[in-house]
Amino acid sequence: AQSVTQLDSQVPVFEEAPVELRCNYSSSVSVYLFWYVQYPNQGLQLLLKYLSGSTLVKGINGFEAEFNKSQTSFHLRKPSVHISDTAEYFCAVTGFGNEKLTFGTGTRLTIIP
Amino acid sequence: DTGVSQNPRHKITKRGQNVTFRCDPISEHNRLYWYRQTLGQGPEFLTYFQNEAQLEKSRLLSDRFSAERPKGSFSTLEIQRTEQGDSAMYLCASSLAGTSQYFGPGTRLLVL
Numbered sequence: 001a002q003s004v005t006q007l008d009s010q011v012p013v014f015e016e017a018p019v020e021l022r023c024n025y026s027s028s029v030s031v032y033l034f035w036y037v038q039y040p041n042q043g044l045q046l047l048l049k050y051l052s053g054s055t056l057v058k059g060i061n062g063f064e065a066e067f068n069k070s071q072t073s074f075h076l077r078k079p080s081v082h083i084s085d086t087a088e089y090f091c092a093v094t095g096f097g098n099e100k101l102t103f104g105t106g107t108r109l110t111i112i113p
Numbered sequence: 114d115t116g117v118s119q120n121p122r123h124k125i126t127k128r129g130q131n132v133t134f135r136c137d138p139i140s141e142h143n144r145l146y147w148y149r150q151t152l153g154q155g156p157e158f159l160t161y162f163q164n165e166a167q168l169e170k171s172r173l174l175s176d177r178f179s180a181e182r183p184k185g186s187f188s189t190l191e192i193q194r195t196e197q198g199d200s201a202m203y204l205c206a207s208s209l210a211g212t213s214q215y216f217g218p219g220t221r222l223l224v225l
Contacts, residue, residue, distance in 0.1 A: 004155075034213070043117070043204055043216040044156070090155050099144070099169065101214060103155030 002027040002093045006104035013081050014112045021076040021107045023091030033074040034092040034101065035065055044090065050074060061085070086111045117217035119205050125223045126195055133191045134220045138207030145188050146214060147180055149173065150202040162188060163210070195224045 003026045013019045025031060032051050036044040048059025055067040065076045074091060088108050092101040118137045126132050138145050144163050148156035159178070160170045164185035174180075177195075182188040192199055202221050206214040 036216070041221075043119075043218040044206075046213055046215065049213055092155075099161050100146070100158035100171075101148075101156070102158070105153070105155050 002031065002095050002098070002102045004091050004093050004102055004104035006091055006107050008107050009105065010108045010110065012110045012112055015083060016080050018079050019077065019081050019085075019109065021089050021091075021109065023074045023076065023104060025072050025074065025091070025093045027072075027093060027095055029095040029097075031093050031095055033065075033067060034094075035059065035063070035074075035076050036090045036092060036103075037061075038088045038090065038106075040087075047076070047089075081109070081111050083111050083113065085109060117205055117207050117215055119203075119217040119220050121220060122218060123221050123223075125225065127225050128195060128197060130195055131191065131193045132195060132222065133189055134203055134205075134222075136188045136190070136205030136207075136217060138186070138188070138205070139215060142207035142209055142215075143185070144208045144210060144214075145182055146206040146208075147188070147190050148204040148206065150204055150219070151200075156204055159190075192222075195222075197224050200224045 005024045034049045035047040038044050048057050050057050050067045058064045063078050088106045090106045091104045120135045146161040147159040150156040162182040177193045180190045202219045204219045206216045208214045
């Protein structure tokens with residue numbers, strides 16, 4: 001079984017400042033990792049994913065994340081945020097051969113003008 | 114390709130009534146998933162299909178819940194004798210085997 005911990009439930013950031021949203025996972029098998037974004041009253045949109053290969057993955061909207069196996073982390077970063085980045089961000093994990101995604105509880109990113 | 118669609122987007126019902134939600138996946142996707150999301154939480158897996166076969170069901174899916182995908186295309190999720198605890202956002206996702214899941218906009222259920 002897998003689990004995901006998103007330690008920060010809310011992160012306020014000034015516009016054009018950098019941001020890091022933290023995600024740690026637990027699994028007894030090798031994993032695939034994902035970040036999804038959810039805007040108010042909408043479904044989830046895939047930001048980026050780590051399947052294998054390079055541990056630094058780039059996604060849409062200028063986001064990137066780094067897979068760190070030794071620290072079991074997959075933190076999401078953006079060098080300069082915009083008002084439009086205000087949303088809920090979910091980290092998710094699935095194990096090899098496992099179809100279901102296990103999500104964290106989410107981090108609400110609020111951009112301060 | 115118009116993405117995953119779900120209907121209705123919102124449903125208000127009285128406790129004890131039955132409700133049915135529909136999900137239309139991306140056309141070439143053979144896998145379809147249902148998740149439930151309650152306020153302030155991440156989505157929780159309910160069940161998934163490969164083509165028309167239901168391959169896994171979560172323990173969250175009580176006997177009052179049933180999901181079908183009769184022709185391997187759209188899927189329905191029915192909740193019988195709804196309870197207030199069933200109030201949540203019900204999300205559908207689809208994928209090709211071994212690839213990322215793409216989510217629909219969800220159906221928000223409120224049980225009064």
